[in-house]
Amino acid sequence: MTRRALILLEGHGSIGLLYVKAARRLDLHPITLSADPAQYDYLTAEAVEAIRVDTDNLDALIDECSRLRATYDIAGITGFSGADESVYATGVKLCRHFDLPGPNPASIERCCDKFTQRQLLEEAGVPIPAYRLAANATEIESAAAEIGLPVIVKPALGSGSSGVRLCRNADELAEHRTYLLGGQHIWRSSPRVLVEEFAQGPFFSAHIMGNEIIGIDAADFDHPPHFVFRHFTCPAPLTDDEHERIADVSLSCLPALGLGWGPTNVDLRWTKLGPVVIEVNPRVAGGTSPRLIQAACGVDLITEHIRLVVGSEWDLRRRHLHFAAAHCLNADRDGILDWIDGDSRAAALPGVAEVKLYIQPKTRIVRKGDYRDRIGHVIATSTSRDRTAAILQRAVDLINWSITPFPTVGE
Template structure:
């Protein structure tokens, strides 16, 4: 009898190991298809097979899966967006080709094009920031003038806050336009940018599975002009009315974008005019599954894997704790001389997880997106005040030193 396998397209340093474990817990063998499997360190230690394949090519993925099917019983296929959100659309097409459960690829493609997403949400009456599409510097300047500074300038297709920047004046606007169009930003397609009103207010992430809101997290960013997550609290400190209002708008987003399968997350800002949708993502939010599991006892990764193999997800909450995470961000570029305190931080009662992403002597090159994080700490307890105290105590135990690079001569 052929062994049952579940195929993962690409990986993720945070949730990748969680998927590997969930797949193995179901008695399945995980096989990762990746353009560069070596970039995922956990594949070396998680007893998981990896195959090198061009994941940018649907034809190459289809060919590889067809070959694997000659030796294995493929129970399901899923994947990670990494820096290419459209990869998940290719996953949907693979699922459709092999008659396996998965997302609607057309819905994913519409959602991943943030301009198209904005149009569909606006048509459905969903509250969103003012926006304009631009393809060159002149159009960026014109759009910013119409909307009014400050604005957020970002690629129309992308993820992980890559290429996203708050532009507070004309100088920053010109600088970031030059960055995006000057060859430093990697475009997966022809350059198209969104110029958006800067919606000011607390930031929230709504976590959804299928058409059910599982939990809402409050999030804070590091210093502007970038949008790099610094801290999250789950569940978000919201009133019942506020929670319901965001939940109802979230379901309106799903209807507008024809999303009805698997994990999704929706980012909001609560502004003077109420909740405004910043972005709908047809995937799990980075870092959120661990928070949801600790807060509610719902394992989003395990439940997603169940859906992938055609089983029913169980989203029943078993407890309620307050969970907080802190992402540690460097304040300069250079060489990481040392980083320590991980063991001491992990030993603090109430700390659920401490993870370092870098090792001593690693180069630190800040990019203004999720890749800037060098470590994270997660704490949990029945009480918000206690959780925040535990988190701060643990974070204070972690220290590092970065040697600045020599100045250019």
């Protein structure tokens, strides 16, 4: 019998391994197609079949998948967002070409362009921050003046908070404008910058499968002006009315963007006017989110996504109702990681669901102000919100590390 394969376009530092393991549990053979498979350590560690191919080139991917079909029964194709999320959109087109289950390619492409997404949400009456599109320094300054400081300035295409910054005054705006347009930020097409009103208030994420909200978590960030996640709590501490309002606004994004097939992640802020949509991502969220949702309610978003991708029925029934929380271990300085320890002791604590370190000692750390600043995470769960918070804090307190700063000029 021909072996059933799941094609994964590119990999992912936080959830790629989870997809590989889930595929194998479903008796699928995972195959990763990547422009640079060596960048994903887990592929070698897990002996995952990996093939080097230009994942921005749809024709090259079609040729490679056609070749693989001579050996495997390709049951499904999905992928992960790249630097500008184009890889995920390309994967959806690949599904359409081979008549495999997947969302509407046009809807995914529109959603991955943050400016187009903003326009569609605005037309549908979904509450969003004021926004402008800019292509050069003059337009960025003009947009910020029209909206009024503080503003969020970010690439119109991208993920993981890369290139996203809160600009609170003219100096910060000029500094980030220079960063984005002066050659430090890598653009894969002509620069398109989104300037947005800073929607102030608590941050929430709604995790949706199909048209059903599976869970809503609350999150906060490390120090501004960047947006590096620090802490998550699931379910979010909301009143019934607040939960309903966030759910209603999140679900209203789906018809506005032509979504509703598979996973969607909606980020919001609760402002003085109520919930305001910050961003909609037509995929499973990265980071700790899938494990957090699973710990809180027993639904494995990744497994159920794969079931849908290969044409099986998913099972979104909640197995339990627990309180889960995650803490991100973020680098506090640039330099060389000398040592990190305490993770084994933390993992042994009752109620700790996961402790994961992303890097090894002697690794160079250069903070980017985005997801790459994380060096690990801890997840805890229990039947009490307060108990979960206490377990998580005890675990985090056990983990220590030392980073030696890089020598300064002249040393």
